[in-house]
Amino acid sequence: MRREISEQKSQSSCASANMTATWSKNKDTARIVIIGAGASGIAAATRLLEQGFRHVQLLEAEDRIGGRIHTIPFAANVIDLGAQWCHGEVGNVVFERVKDLDLLEKSGDPSPHFVRSNKESLGEDQAKALQNFMDSSATISEADYEGSVGDYLTQKYWQNFPSMDRAVAKEALDCIKKIFCGSEACDHLFELSPQNFLTFDECEGDHNLSWRDKGYKQFLRVLMNVQQEIQPEDLGILKGHVLLNKRIAEINWQGVDELTIRCWNGEIITADHVICTVSLGVLKEQHKQLFVPALPAPKMGAIEGLRLGTVDKFLLEFAEQPLPEKMLNFSCLWLKADLQELRGSEHFWLEGICGFHRVAHQPRLIEGWIIGSSARHMETLTEEKVLEGLLWLFRKFLPFDVPHPKRFLRSQWHSNPNFRGSYSYHPTYADELRTGRYDLEFPLAADCGRPRVQFAGEATSRTHFSTVHGATETGWREADRLNEFYKVRA
Ligand SMILES: Cc1cc2nc3c(=O)[nH]c(=O)nc-3n(C[C@H](O)[C@H](O)[C@H](O)COP(=O)(O)OP(=O)(O)OC[C@H]3O[C@@H](n4cnc5c(N)ncnc54)[C@H](O)[C@@H]3O)c2cc1C
Known part of the structure; x- marks a missing residue:
């Protein structure tokens, strides 16, 4: 199917080959509009400017740059509502870019703690065995595996723990x-399709490198070449190239010449190339x-087939750290009867909580995580209701008191129309549709390969999707695509 598409494209492009000769733009005059100022948009824009393009404009719907990198002041320093850790070292462009700048810190390897809903904790050996299982046995490497990740993991689990x-x-499997x-x-x-493991290229090294007390925003500052001492809102080399609060309503790519971009306020912007980085x-x-x-x-098939899931965070700041010294994290195991009761109560959404942990450089903080439909429901509740639920959960699971926090925040990635979720995955439905990230990535090109509308963003990464390093690579990929096109014309 993919071969057919490229054949179709090259036929139509060669039919209008004479237009290539008439394309008179160059790096000084080509107008490039990038939609979205997240990691991929910033990566594309900064690289294009470094490559000598002069008319580069980033249009961002939010009133801030960063997208799913959102570092804000909180408690002792800052917290990240979105991306938080640099996942790996070898082959990770984020790590490569900052490794000599002393910005990242190793995470250590905190022992896991599992608590049951009757307040019992699993023993250390049992907890370690479960952690080992998660670290080593549960990812799929058999290319011809037919089932879902759930099938695979369940089977492996019972093989690993026959006598528990x-x-x-x-409870632990859940x-x-x-x-x-x-x-x-x-x-x-x-x-979840096995494709998520078979195509993802795991970067070796520490997977939870933290940005100390500065947050993931530090990486964007490095990309933009912002000097550390200057104002936090400094845009470095992107100064004069970013328009905030510019939500795009329409990209008209009719014909073969310039493109017309309509903003939500009716304003029209024209361009020769558009790089679209909005989320899936x-x-x-x-x-x-x-x-x-x-x-x-094929592009619509990929948009339909792939998915953007929801993962949200809770951030609770206390007067003092409420977890005992040795407890760095805890995950919740629901007893069957308690789970049944929970499901019939107003707190049913708490079932989607994965666990809580402390945060480096934030001594008084607890961070929690919630997934899927529970997260989407949680986003619709008031902050008071969410906090009430969390305190109920703490009382249910923990054998010590957790006081009311001083401050509380939660993320709402799904409710925000500029995101509609957290990061992308490849469901078995995409396998049924025979689609994938390659269909999301391909640009809409005019004559003999001149890119007109290009697609970047984490979901278009074939090997590092769902990460900042993946998003960054896709921005660079599309900048390089344009650079290649204009190199021939230099
Ligand atoms: C809770 C959470 C935790 C995460 N943790 C990690 C982690 O620890 N490590 C890691 O590597 N990754 C993590 N990620 C994933 C990472 O944040 C993303 O993969 C990456 O930031 C995506 O960048 P992007 O440029 O592809 O998209 P985005 O950051 O979504 O950028 C797209 C931009 O487009 C804008 N936009 C949308 N619609 C329009 C429109 N119509 N007009 C104009 N602008 C528009 C948006 O406002 C946004 O700024 C996490 C994500 C979340 C949500």
Whole structure:
């Protein structure tokens, strides 16, 4: 199917080959509009400017740059509502870019802590065995595996723990599944395709490198070449190239010449190239109105088939750290009867919570994670209701008191129309549709390969999707695509 598409493209492009000769733009005059100032948009813009393009404009719907990197002041210093850790070292462009700047810190390897809903903790050996299972046995490497990740993991789990008390083992399996859903952003593992593991290129090294007390925003400052001492809102080399509060309503790519971009306030902007970096969630919700004419069928298939899942965070600041010294984190194991009761109560959404942990450089903080439909429901509740639920959960699971926090925040990635979720995954449905990230990535080109509308963003990364390093690579990929095109014309 993919070969057919490229054949179709090259036929139409060669038919209008004479137009290539008439394309008179160069790096000084070509107008490039990048939609979205997240990691991929910033990576694309900064690289294009470094490559000598002069007319580069970033249009961002929010009143801030960063997208799913959102570092804000909180408690002792800052917190990240979105991306938080640099996942790996070898082959990780984020790590490569900052490794000599002394910005990242190793995470150490905190022992896991599992608590049951009757306040019992699992023993250290049992907890370590579960952690080892998650670290080593649960990712798929068999290329021809037919089932879902849920099938695979369940089978492996029972092979690994044949003699564990059945009730506890079942509770722990449910908890492990939630932890995996948290890292993959799926609602449940039985919808998750093995493709997520087979195509993802894991970067070796520490997977939870923290940005100390500065947050992930530091990386964007490095990309933009912002000097540390200057104002926090300094845009470095992007100064004069970013327009905030510019939500794009329509990209008209009719014809072969300039493109017309309509903002929500009716303003019209014209360009020679558009790099669209909006999230897969935004594409899903808006592509039918956003693109005129409609996108080609393979692109629409990818937008329909791939998914953007929801993972949200809770941040609680206390007067003093409420967890005992040795407890760095805890995950929740629901006893069957308690779970049944929970499901019938107003707190049913708490089932989607994966666990809580302390945060480096934030001594009085606890951070929690929630996934899937529970997260989406949580986003609709008031902050008071959410906090009431969390305090109820603490009382249910922990054998010590957790006081009312001084401050509380939660993320709402799904409710925000500029995101509609957290990060992308490849469900088994995409396998059924025979689509994938390659269909999301391909640019809409005019004559003999001149890119007109390009697609970047984490969901378009074939090997590092759902991460900042993946998003950054896609921004660079599309900048390089344009650079290659204009190099021939220099
Ligand atoms: C809770 C959470 C935790 C995460 N943790 C990590 C982590 O620890 N490590 C890691 O590597 N990754 C993590 N990620 C993933 C990482 O944040 C993303 O993969 C990455 O930031 C995506 O960048 P992007 O440029 O592709 O998209 P985005 O950051 O979404 O950028 C797209 C931009 O487009 C804008 N936009 C949308 N619609 C329009 C429109 N119509 N007009 C104009 N602008 C528009 C948006 O406002 C946004 O700023 C996490 C994400 C979340 C949500």
